[in-house]
Amino acid sequence: MPNAAVHATIRTDRLRHNVHVLRTRARPSALMAVLKADAYGHGVRTVAPLLQEAGVQAFAVARLHEAITLRQLGIEGLILVLAPPTSDELSAYTAHRLHASVTSVPVARMLATATLDAPLPAHLNVDTGMHRLGLNYTDVSTWWTRLHQASSVEATGIYTHLATADTPDHPLNATQLERFADVLRTLHPAPAAVHVANTDALSHLSTRLPPDAHYVRAGLGLYGLTSIPAPTGIADSGHALRPVLSLSARVIHTHTVPEGETVSYGAQWTAPRATQVATLSIGYGDGYPRAASGHAHVRLHGTLRPMVGRVCMDLCMVDLGSPTSALAQRTSVGDRAVLFDAAGPTLHDVARWSDTIPYEIACQLAPRVPRHYCDAPATSVADNGTI
Template identity: 70%
Template sequence: MYNAPVRATIRTDRIRHNVQVIRKQAHPAALMAVLKADAYGHGVRRIAPLLSDAGVRAFAVARVHEALALRDLGIEGFILVLAPPTRDQLPAYVAHNLHASVTSPDVARLLLHSDLSASLSVHVNVDTGMHRLGVAWGAVPTWWTRLHKAPMLSVTGVYTHLATADAPAHPLNARQLQRFANTVAALRPSPRAVHVANTDALTHLPDRLPTDAQYVRAGLGLYGLTSTPPDARYQRPTDLQMALSLEAQVVHLHTVPEGETVSYGARWTAPSDTRVATIGIGYGDGYPRAASGSAYVRVHGTLRPMVGSVCMDLCMVDLGSPNSTLAKRTAVGDAAILFDDTAPTLHDLARWSQTIPYELCCQLAPRVPRRYQDPTPATAENGTI
C-alpha cells in the first residue's frame, strides 16, 4: 500500500481519558456516546469497540444504518436512533433491539398503528425551542399517555436538545430547560431515562441542568473538543484532551518571483521573492477551501501563512524569503501540521473557515489515512485503516 501525503492521527489514550472526564462531570448521570457521522470523522470501526471496552453501554446515532453498523461491530449496549423511524425500518429496529425516537405526532401514530413482532423501546423527543425535530412540549403528556397504552411499545425515555448551549448567556437556554422540566414533571408514569445535555451543555451549563437526568449525550467531547473554544467565564474547568491531529507532507518547493501570483484566481501576489511549499492536502481531503488566505500551518515549529486558494489536492504555504532559515531547512517530505493540540488548533481552523469544529471533523475524507496511536506501552495499538 502506497503512503498518502496526508495523515490523521487519533490518540486513543486521550479518548479513554476523555470518557473518564465526562463521566466524572456527568455523575450521577451515565454517558451516552454519540457516534453519528463515522464517530465525527474519527472512524467508528475503531472508536465504538474502544468505548465499549471502556464500559460505555449507551450509544446514539443519527440514522438506522449507523446503528446496524454498531451491531455488526458487536456493540451490545442500547442504541438510540435520533432520526424519525419510517415504516419500512421498523423490522430492523425490532430485530436489532434499537431504540426509536418519537419526533412528531405522525411518528407516534405510526408506532401506535404498526404491527410489531416484538416490543419496541422508544424515547420521546421534546421540542422545547430547537424547532428541528420533536413533539411540541405542551403536547408531550398526551402522547406519552397514549404511547404507554400500546402493548408493543416500551416507552423508555424522554429528551430534548438545547439550541444555544454554546452561548451560556442566551435566554433560550433558560426557557428550554424550564419547558423541559415542566414537561417531565407532568409525565405519568415517570420516564426511566431522561437526557438533555450534550458536551456543550455539560461544560457550559453544568449548574443549570436537571439533577435527575439518567444520561448525558456526549459526542465531540469524547475527542477533547467543544463547539467553541474554552471560555473561563462560563466553562467548568475541564481536562479534556484533543485526540485528532492532521498533517501533510511537503510535496514541492519553489521560489515565486516578486509580482507573480499563486493558485486559482490569482488571489495572492508575492510581495518579494518568496519560497513557497506545496503540501499534499486540499478540499478533496476535507481541508476547508474557505480557509484560503486566512489559515496558518506549522512547519518545523514555525507558524506560516497559507497563500492562494486551497485546491482539491494541494495547498501552498509561504516560507518567507528564500534565504531564511526556515526556507533553507524545509525539504520535500517534511511534515506540515494543519492542526493539533498546540497550534494551530482545530478551533483556529474553524475560526479561519468561519465554521465549527463539528463540520471540520465530519468532513475529513475517507481517503485520509487514520493512524490510531496509544503511546502507553502496555496498551499500544498503533495501526492504520
C-alpha cells in the same frame, strides 16, 4: 500510515481520558456516546469498540444504518437512533434491538398502531424551543400515556435538545429547561431514560440541568472539543478535555516564486518579493476547507507560516519567507506540516479561518485520508519531520 501524503492521527489514550473526564463531570448521569457521522470523522469502527471497552453502555447515532453498523461491530448497549423511523424500517429496529425517536405526532401514531414481533423501545423527543424535530412540549403528556397503552411500543425515554447551550447566558436555555421540567412532572409512569445535556450543556449549564437525568449525550467532547474553545495558557490539571485528532501533510514540492508572480487558482495572492513556497499534499478533496484560503496557517518545523493562494482539491501552498531564510533552507520534500493539532494551529483555529464550527471540520475529513490510531505521543514535526 504516518508517512502517507496526508494522514490523521487519533490519540486513543486521549479518547479514554476524555471518557473519564466526561463521566466524572456527568455523575450521577451516565454517558450516551454520540457516534454519528463516522464518530465525528474519527472512525467509528475503531472508536465505538474502544468506548465500549472503556465502560460506555449507551450510544446515539443519527441514522438507522449507523446503528446497524454499531451492532455489526459488536456494540451491545442501548443504541438510540435520533432520526425519525419510517414504517418500512421498523423490522430492522426490532431485529437489531434499537431504540427509536418519536419526533412528531405522525411518528407517534405510526408506532402506536404498528404490528411488531416485540415492543419497540422509544424515546420521545420534546421540542422545547429548538423547533427542528420533536413533539410540542404541550402534547407530550398525552402521547406518553397513549404510547404506554400501545402493545407495539415501550415508551422508555424522553429527551430534548438545547439550541443555545454554547451561549450559557442566552435566555432560551432557561425557557427550554423550564418547559422540559414541566413536562417531566406530568409523566406517569416516570421515564426510565431522561437526557437533556450535550457536551456544551454539561460544561456550561451543569447546575441548571435536571438532577435526575439518566444520561448526558456526549458528542464532540469525547474527541476533546467544545463549541467554545478552552482558554489558552492554562496548564492541564488532568481534568481538561484533550483534543484527539490531528492532521498533517507532506511537503511534495518547493520552489521560489519571483516578485510579482501569483500563486494558485484565481491569482489571488501575489508574491511581494522573491518567496520560497512549499506545496503540501492536502486540499479540499481531503476535507481541508477551501474557505480557509487566505487566512490559514500551518506549522512547519515548529514555525507557523501562512498558506498562500486558494486551497486546491489536492494541494495547498505555504509561504516559507525569503529563499535565504532558515526555514526555507531547512524545508525539503518529505517534511511534514501540521494542519491542526493540540499545539496549534488547532481545530478551532481552522474553523475560525473558515467561518464555521469545529464539528464541521472534523466531520468533513475525507475517507481517503488514512487514520492512524495510537496511544503513544506522536513525535514532533518540528524535530524531525515526522508525526
